[in-house]
Amino acid sequence: MLEKGQKVKAKITAIVNYGAFCEVTDGNEIIKGLIHISEISDFFVKSVEEFLKMDEEYEVEVIELLNEKNQVKLSYKAIRPELLKSPETKIKETKSGFNNLKNSVESN
Numbered sequence: 001m002l003e004k005g006q007k008v009k010a011k012i013t014a015i016v017n018y019g020a021f022c023e024v025t026d027g028n029e030i031i032k033g034l035i036h037i038s039e040i041s042d043f044f045v046k047s048v049e050e051f052l053k054m055d056e057e058y059e060v061e062v063i064e065l066l067n068e069k070n071q072v073k074l075s076y077k078a079i080r081p082e083l084l085k086s087p088e089t090k091i092k093e094t095k096s097g098f099n100n101l102k103n104s105v106e107s108n
Contacts, residue, residue, distance in 0.1 A: 002026050002072060006062045010035070010074055012052050020052045022060075024072060032071050035060060039075040042085040051076065 002008065002024070010022040010033055019036040040051050052058065064073040077083040 002031065002062050002065060004062055004065060007059055007079060008062060008074075009057045010060045011057045012054055015048050015052060015054060017048070020048055022058075022074065024074070029070075033060075033074045034071070035074045035076050039063065039073075039077055041077050041083040043083065 008024050008026075010024050012020050012022050014021040017037075019034055019040070022033045022035060024031045024033050035052070037045050037048060040048065045051065058076060059079060060074040060076050061078040062072055063075045063078065066072065
């Protein structure tokens with residue numbers, strides 16, 4: 001049984017503009033998976049094919065299980081530190097930012 005955070009081998013079965021579909025073997029069972037483009041790298045991904053190739057196997061991390069659909073969401077970047085931005089460089093969400101913008105627009 002697959003678990004969140006587990007590292008598994010995934011074979012790429014299709015590459016689309018928003019990621020790559022793959023298959024993960026869990027015992028005798030084949031589970032369909034998706035590596036979304038946002039899980040390939042924190043940096044800009046011009047083309048999924050820069051990182052993943054058809055019919056190749058890659059080590060990835062399970063980030064979500066969709067048991068009712070027998071599917072899994074996977075991350076390529078989670079186990080590759082060179083593809084991650086440091087926390088200081090990530091854009092931080094602010095709750096007051098929108099209100100400040102809204103107030104400045106309404107006051108004009």
